[in-house]
Amino acid sequence: MKVYRLRIAVQAISFIILIYGGLFYIDMGNRMPTFSCAYVDDRGGGCFLIGFQHMLSRPFGEFLGDAGIRLLKAMGIFALWSIVLNKAWCGWICPFGFLQDMLSKIRSFFDVDLSRFGWITRTRYKSVKYIFLVLLILIPLGIANSFFGLEKIPRDWSVPFCQICPARVILPVFNGDFSQIHIDFSSNTTMVLTTIVMVLVALFFTTAFVKRRFFCSYCPMLALLSLFDKIGLLSLKKNGQRCTRCGNCSRACPMEIREIEEEKVLTNLVTQDCTLCLRCVEVCPEDKALETRFCGIPIFTASQQGFLKRQGLDEESHTNKNGA
C-alpha cells in the first residue's frame, strides 16, 4: 500500500464521517482539532474552535466558576485528541485539508504548474495564523469584558473566526446546504465580515488550486495544534547523518517546510507548519533518514526500496537482499 493512497482513503473516509456522520448517528463530540464545521448539519463531530470562541466570551469572573471548568474540560479533550494523533489531524483527517488536496489533484490533472512561496514570504506569513489565533481569543473576551476601560466589542462580533472562516461556507455545501453563501446586511459588522468570508472563499478556490494547502499556512487550528508538536504520540524523526540534503522532502512538502531538508542536528521534525502528511518520508530515498513513530515505535520509515516502489518501479527489486 502506498502511503499517499492510504492517506487519500483515510481522508475520504474522515470526510464522509465528519460531513455525513450524523446521518449514521456518529457523534465524536465538539472538541475535535479539525475543521469539521459546526455549520454542517449532518456532521459526525464538531470543530473545537467554535465552542472555544463561545466559551471565551464570558466575563472574567465567570471563569472562576462553572464556565472555567467547562473551558478546561473542553481544552483537556482537545489536548487529548491532539496528543494522540498530533498533526495527523491536519494531514489525514481535516475535511478542509482534503478539499485542498483534491483541488491540487485537479490542478495536476489539468497540467497546471503549482505555485510556491518565496522563502521570505513563507517565513513572514507563518505568523498570520497566530494573529488569527490571538484575535479569535481576544475578540470573544472583549465581547464580555472591557479592556482598559474601552467599550465592549458589540455582540455581532461573536465567534469572529467562524464568521470569516471559508470552511463555514464551503463545507455545508456538501450537505446540500447553500445557505451560508450569502452576505449578511443586518449590521455593518456582519456585512463586512460576511463580505470578507465571500472574498476568502473565492480566494480559497483560486489559491488552493494553484498552491498546495494554501489555507493551512494561515490556519489558527494549526497554530493551536502545534502546541503539542513535541509531546504528540505520533512523531517524525530525522537522522541527520543519513541525510544527503537532496531536497526531495522539502520540495514535495505541501507546506513547503524547509527545516525538514536543512536540519541535520534536531531529530524531532514536527515543525510548526507540519501536517504530518508523511509525504517527505515517502520521497526520501535514504534508508532510515526519516521515520514516523507512534509511541516511539517506528511505523513508517524511509528506504531506498520503498522510495523506488512509490516512484512506480514495482518490478522486483533486489536491493538489500544480500546486504551484509
Added chain:
Amino acid sequence: MDKQEKRKRLAKKIQLNLAMTVGEIFDPIDEDTTRPKKMAYFDRIFKTFTQGGEGAVNRKKTQKLIGTYCLFVPEEIIYAAGGQPVRLCAGAYESVEVGEEFLPDSACPMVKSEVGFTTLPVLSFYQQCDLVAIPASCDWKAKMAEIIHDYVPVVMLDMPKVKEGEASRAFWLSEVKRFTKEVEKVTGMRVTRSRLRGAIQMIQKAQVQFRRFHEIRKAEPPVIHGRDALEVLNAYFYDHVESWTAAMATLNDELEERVNNRESVAKPMATRLLITGSPMVFPNWKIPTVIEELGGVMVADEFCTSNRYLHDKVAVDEGLLSDMLHAIADRYLLPSCCPIFSTTIDRRDRLLQLIKDYRAEGVIYHILKGCHPYDVETRIIEKLLQDNGVPMLKIETDYSPQDVEQLRTRIEAFMETLKGQRHKEKS
C-alpha cells in the same frame, strides 16, 4: 610536413600509446581467474579504446550524441529528448601533453586530458558530439568552453557555489531549463511529460542496480575489487542506461552468488581502504591497482565518477513537467558533495557513513595536481577523520605513470600501519 599532417600523426601516436596503456591494464586483468566473469561486458567498452573508442558509446546512428562533464548535467533530459549522453571526463595520461598546449601547467591533468581528446581525433566520440554540456563547476571547467568551442559545439551551464540559497536554486533550475531547450534544439525532439517520466524511470532502474551493487560490496569477505567497481561505473559514462542496467543486473546476480559461496577476491584479513578525493577515470587506475597488488581491498570510494555518480535520486512528486524539471535540478545540485560548493557538511557525513557501512580501516585522499577544490578540503577532511580515529593518507599525483613505485612504497607503509593498529586493538 604541414600542420594538419602533423596533427594526424600526433593523433596516431596518442592512439597507439593509449592502446598500449589499455593493453597494459587489461593483460593482467584478463588473466585473473578470481574476477567476476560478468565484468567482461564492461571490459569490452574500455577495450574499444584501442581502436579509437569506436563502439564504446552505445547508440543508434540517428541518435544525437550529447557530451557531458562532471555529474551536474541532467542525463534524464538528454534521454527524454532522444539523445544519448556520453560523459567525457578523461583519465588518460597520453592526451595530457596535447591539452598542455592549451592550458597552463598548473591545470589539473583531467582537464588537460579532456582538452587533448577534444582537440585531437583519438577517441572518436569526443569529436562526434552534437553538443557538449560543461557545467562551470571548477575554474578549469569554467574556462573549458572557450578553449574547445572551435572543435565541438558547447553549452555552458553556470553553477551556483552556495547551494543553500533560494536564489541559487532558482538560478540552477533556470539553467537546467535552458539546457533542456538547447538539447531539444539539437535533437529536434521535445521533452514532454511522458518522455521525461520515462527517462527518469530508466535511470531510477539503473539506480536500483547501482544501489544493489553497493549493498553487495558491503559483504565480508569482499566479492569484487574496488577497481572493478570504478570500472563498472566508468562504463556508465559511455553505455546506454538500459544496456548498462541489464549488464549490472547479471553482474549483481553473479556477485550475490559469490557472497553466498563466500568467494572472496582478497586474502582473509585484507586491509580495507576507502578512497576519496579527485575522481579517477579510466585508464588512471594506478592507485587502485597498486592497492590490489599489495593485497589490500578498496572497499568503497567517494568519487563523483563512481559512488556518487548514481547515488542520488530524482523524486517525482506530482509528475508535471515543471515539477519533474524541478526535481531533476534539485537532484543534481542539492545532494552533491562536490567540493566546489561552499560547505563540506554533506561530504563529511557521507564519508563517515561510508566508513561505517563498509568498515574501512583507513582512507586514502587522492588529489590530482591542480585540482584545487579537493585540495582545499583536505585539511577539513583530515581533521574530521582524525577526530573519528580513522587514519588518512594524502596522495597528490597526476596521470603520469612515473611515480607508481613511490606510490607503492607509501601505500604499502600505510597499509602496514593499519595492520599494526589492528593488532594493537586486538591485544
Added chain:
Amino acid sequence: MSYYAGIDIGSATTKVALLFEEKIVGHKVAPSGVHCEETARKVLAELCQDLDLEQSVITNITATGYGRRMVKFANSTISEISANVQGAIWYGSQSGQAIRTIINIGGQDSKVIALDDQGVTKNFAMNDKCAAGTGRFLETLCRIMEINITELGVLALQSTVPIRINSTCAVFAESEVVSLLARGKKKADIIAGAHHGIAKRLGRMTKRVGLEDTVFFDGGPALNIGLRKALEDELITDIYVPPEVPQVTTAVGAALIAREQKLFGRHVEEVA
C-alpha cells in the same frame, strides 16, 4: 686527387669508409673483436683488396669511435660526435636535405645531436651509462626471442598494439620480456613494445636537445625498419636514414675530416 680513409671503432663493430675526394668508393663493417687496432688494420686492408687498391694511395686516415686512440696508424683522431655530424651533413647534401637533428644508436650508447642551420653542433645528449635504448638491448631481445637481428624490424611491423615494456633498464627488460613470452604474448607485440620503449627514451633525449627537421637516423639499428617507424611515430616527423649502410656514416665523416685536414690543415684533435 687522392684517397682518404675514416675508421670508426665502435663497441660492437668497426666501420671503415674510403673516399676518393668527396666520393665514397667503398666501406666495410666488421665485428670489433678484442684487439681493435688489429681489426681496424685488417678491415682496411680487406677493403683495399676488395677495391683493388694499394693501401699506400690513402693520403690521410682519421680514426673515431671508442677505440680511436688504439689505432696508432691513423694520422689523427676525432670524436664520434664531430665525425657523425660531418657524415650526416654529407649524406644530407647528397640528397639535398638540411640535417638539423641526428639520432645515432650505437652498440652501447645512443646520442642525439642538434645542429643549427649552418650545420654547427648546437647541443647534444648522450646515453652512455646503460644499455637501455641501444643496439645491445636489441641484441639481447633477439637472443631471448631466438630470432635473427634482421628479422626484428619486419616482425615489429606486424604488431597492431605493442605491449608496453615498463623497464627501461636492459637487464630488467630482459626478465620482463621473458615473463611476457611465458604468458604467451605475441613476439611481434613484444618487439614492437621494446622498440616503442627505445623510441620513447630517444624521444625524451631529442626533446631535451630540441627537435628540428630534418632528422637523420644512423647507426646499426637504423637498419631496423620497426625501430625507425617507432621513432617516426614518437617524434611525429619523417626520418631520413642514409640509403647505403647507415652504420658507416661516422666513418664517412671521419674520412671527410681526414680530407679536410690534409687539404686545409685543420686539426680538430691531434694524435695522442
